[in-house]
Amino acid sequence: MTKLSSEFMNEKICKYILSTTTIATTPDTDTNDNPFEYAHEQDIQTTKRPLRGPPLLQEIIKTIESTPCVKPQPETLKRASLIRSSNTSLASLLSRRKDVCPIRMHEPALGILNTLANLKHIAKGQYSELHSNFSGFEECLYYVLTYGSHTDVLQFLMRHHELNAALKYFLQQSLESEFFIHNIFLVSLRYGNLPTLMPQLQKLDASLGTWRVTLLQTCHYLETQNLLNSLYQLQLLLQDPVRASMTCVRFYSANCENFQHLHANAMHLRNAQQHLQTQLEQTQWEKVNLESMVRSNRRSSVGSRRSSMGSGANTPTAANFLMQMDARALNGHINTISMQLEV
Numbered sequence: 001m002t003k004l005s006s007e008f009m010n011e012k013i014c015k016y017i018l019s020t021t022t023i024a025t026t027p028d029t030d031t032n033d034n035p036f037e038y039a040h041e042q043d044i045q046t047t048k049r050p051l052r053g054p055p056l057l058q059e060i061i062k063t064i065e066s067t068p069c070v071k072p073q074p075e076t077l078k079r080a081s082l083i084r085s086s087n088t089s090l091a092s093l094l095s096r097r098k099d100v101c102p103i104r105m106h107e108p109a110l111g112i113l114n115t116l117a118n119l120k121h122i123a124k125g126q127y128s129e130l131h132s133n134f135s136g137f138e139e140c141l142y143y144v145l146t147y148g149s150h151t152d153v154l155q156f157l158m159r160h161h162e163l164n165a166a167l168k169y170f171l172q173q174s175l176e177s178e179f180f181i182h183n184i185f186l187v188s189l190r191y192g193n194l195p196t197l198m199p200q201l202q203k204l205d206a207s208l209g210t211w212r213v214t215l216l217q218t219c220h221y222l223e224t225q226n227l228l229n230s231l232y233q234l235q236l237l238l239q240d241p242v243r244a245s246m247t248c249v250r251f252y253s254a255n256c257e258n259f260q261h262l263h264a265n266a267m268h269l270r271n272a273q274q275h276l277q278t279q280l281e282q283t284q285w286e287k288v289n290l291e292s293m294v295r296s297n298r299r300s301s302v303g304s305r306r307s308s309m310g311s312g313a314n315t316p317t318a319a320n321f322l323m324q325m326d327a328r329a330l331n332g333h334i335n336t337i338s339m340q341l342e343v
Helices: 007-018 037-041 057-066 072-085 090-095 110-121 134-147 152-157 163-172 178-188 196-206 213-222 228-237 241-253 259-264 267-299 302-313 328-343
Strands: none
Touching: 007 163, 007 213, 037 163, 057 134, 057 152, 134 152, 152 163, 152 178, 163 178, 163 196, 178 196, 178 213, 196 228, 228 241, 241 267, 259 267, 267 328
């Protein structure tokens, strides 16, 4: 297998993507232009990887993940500590016990002690549970980062429920939107974790500006694949009422062969009207706020007005990629839907 990344770089990537600290874009921070400036400061380079990883890598990962890691019994650790602190052999220590047939051993191995303790508990009907093998996770991640493709890395992280790490890796490596769609979004959608995905995106960038192109291409993919229900769910989570209303109109006209079918689908048309009404109210409210701001600026001096405009320009907004319509267009569409419902 071809080595794609050094151990030093793997350590930097792991430290970054698995860290709990995030650099979210908020109105009070100065990281609006580049919320992941920390990754560049740490000189974490992007890695050119093949489209597919070697088949042998998956066999290695499967072997490591399938290897059980049994938690040592407390008495085993106590006996092992006793042996390490003494000069007496393991065989002589075991022979002191009042066992009928003491087991003779040559080496004081912790694994052997643990096995004996487990057998003793099994004989009493007590079974120890397997605990999470974090060292195995780190070992697998090392192999994936060293020899695997970007898809291998993302799939491995998502399989181990490391959504935040997968999102960080996606951004840090400047991957194309297809990697997000197939290895993060569709996986979250398949397991019903889409409502969890949106807060994670906002946690990394509150304005969602970093995800603008990726989310738009995700919506385009769902539309071309005719996955309208998933598209509608994503639009609701993004709070994009105009596009959500357009999807509802498609629900209304889907698989309709006569007017009875259209009448049965009228609920979708009402939902579309409600989405447009929500956007209209928001537009009117923003207009009122803008007029109030203009009147306030007129009362202030020229210097304070410039200061206010400068501070407002740096405030991130989650609506920088949402579909916008003016009040006149929204009223026109709402009236059209009302007339259609009356038919």
